[in-house]
Amino acid sequence: MGVSRGSRMRLRVLEAVTDSALRDLGLEKLFEVLLWRVHDLFAIDTATVLLTDSSGEQLVTRATIGLEEEIFQGVRVPVGTGFAGRVAQQREPVRLERVDRSAVVSSLIWERGLRSLVGVPMVAQGDLTGVLHVGSTKPRRFSDEEVDLLQLVADRLATAAHAHRSRSARAAAAMLQDSLLPGHLPTTDHWELAARYVPGTDSGVGGDWYDVFRLPGDRIGLVIGDVVGNGLRAAIVMGRLRSALRAYALEFADPAEVLGKLDRKASHFENHTMATVAYAVIDATTHRMDISLAGHPLPVLAVPGRAAEFVDAPVGPPIGYDLAVTGRRSASVHVPPGALVALYTDGLVERRGLDLDTGLEALRRAVSPMPTEDACSRIMAALVGDRPAPDDIALLAVRHSPAPDEPGAASPV
Template identity: 50%
Template sequence: MPPRINDDERLRRLEAVTDATLSRLDASDLLDELLDRVRDLLGVDTAAILLLDEHARQLVATAAKGLEEEVRAGFRIAVGRGFAGRIAAMRRPVRIADVTAGDVVNPILLEKGIRSLLGVPVMAGRDLVGVLHVGTLTRRDFGDDDVKLLQMVADRAAVAGRIRSAKLDQSAALALQRSLLPARLPRVPGVELAARYVPGHATGVGGDWYDVFSLPTGWLGVVIGDVSGHGLASAVVMGRVRSALRAYALICEDPGEALTLLNRKVHTFEAGSLTTALYAMISPDRDRVLISSAGHLRPVLVEPGRPAVFAGVPVDPPLGVARPPRPRCSTELPLSPGAVLLCYTDGLVERRAEVIDHGLERLLTSVRADAADVVCANVMADVAAEMPTDDIAVLAVRRTP
């Protein structure tokens, strides 16, 4: 029979799990601290948390006390298999008083000599986050109070698990984006280049991107785009779109033609993602530019001694449309010495509770025919919000005076 729990002990257990100081720990430290406390409160020998890898449908050993080998070995188990897999599949507690080889899949549990096990699912609402289990080296019949306490710990661990997963996604998205955005813009004869990128979400990197590349024909490719959403999924789509456009740029002498092929690719393989892009090709002698827009805001064009204007470029439908109503357009514009072409994403000019026209007006008054880096600096200072709610990408190209 399990020992009887009095009111004082229940209160001690509750305080140990709901302690406000736990909220000050980061996700990994919180999981470790919870396992330490649950081992002490339940008087068990081992405690472990396995978090769900949703793509693989596997539980991954993430934190453990008394079973550290499980984490070091990177133990994984499919949902439905073994002790932890059963808990994940059924989404309810499981108690085993006498563990046998048929009850577990992980050989570490058997090698450790685990005699009794208790496990509960780690849930966030209706979503499975993982499994929390404890074990003893001597036989034990876990009681209802033990189950309730372990479930309380699991509820606290669910928050840490979600935070940890979000941080991993954010880190992966940031690493992916850094590999895709030019670390340093190329030095190209006849033009000056400058760019800025500011993430606008605490949850991670978004889908704004830019690119500059020289083509074998001597033309210079300049691209800016925006994939809807944020985090790793948007960063992955962004990478695919960027790579595809580079490939199409090698076989197309017209930006509208390249965006037509890119539209077909996005519609076929990236269905459901709203993507805009602006592709400009600057001639080898730098005196003209061909531009095509797929749902993207028109760039700003400013010549020395003249006010800035939005380039007279038709805006075609975004990428991913099944059958555009008409062929995508390419517009040729002159690029005089000292002229600046400024490309940007909507995060620069959009504000909540304000029509976008106000932001566009601010942008026009801010752009001057100056050095590319000065143009970017002025635009970010005068137009960009101090605390943007969306990503901002800015790319300035100036023909050398």
């Protein structure tokens, strides 16, 4: 018995999208090869891939046969608008048997003389990655079977685009975060600093950061924060918050006022963003540390001759969503010679199956008024040890170095 034309077509499409040679191709070449195969198999005049942008709100032409000007001219299609935008919004195939200016966003489509269009969504792992559409300059009704076969191609393209985007986002986030963490901590008389940052095994790269900078008037600014979420977007938001906080720190002396300005900025410009931040300013002359906390865990203070304790400071709401409607507060803490302050993100003390209070108590016991590098090593050994942490960890330690004849000069072990 002979094989039907429809069965032959399905077999040819399946062979086209499952060709093992495609695995060795980069994304651009993969798009090119598959679009030409679609062009030949479906006997159409145009074939185009549009991918969602980083916001997920617009489609950008990434590869095409027959509509190359869309790439050269940077055509963007809002999701929900026009033919391709409808496909993206509905996540269902859309057929157009009559193409006119009112039906499409890109005038190049109807200027090219296309009479019929069919578009299918590109979805991988539940995420919309883009739209594949094909067009004919002759009147044509694409059959249900042709639409189904075109969806097979779109699924293959979506898988490749999603994998490429994930790899690129992880690499970009890692590079961005690495560039924003201090390459070296500033040195100053009588104050020593050390820090650690470890990306989480679950999050890969997230929005944890720490920062240290000199301020006018013999002061030192200390920041540690955690943007909710992970990946490239969290790293980008972290970078913007870091830069904004530095700018506000030069204008306002009170840490609470600085975090208030940061909150206002984030609430207005960073939609759907939330972060916890601790910002402290050490006055090297008076040995006082002013600190304000926006939803962030309390730092630990270790003074020679006393058990380490959590700093007594009010914890306000996190940054974002205009949560601090009643304003923010700061506290002033005396940091005597030999004392050490440890600031950290919650990845250090939170573990699956471990009570948070247990993690905090383990941290308190691990903090001791010793040189900062030794303190960071001791804290990480006690809290992390040989177990990879699922979440990012940032740790910042600052110590008021005692003079040789002052208490605390002999570092405990």
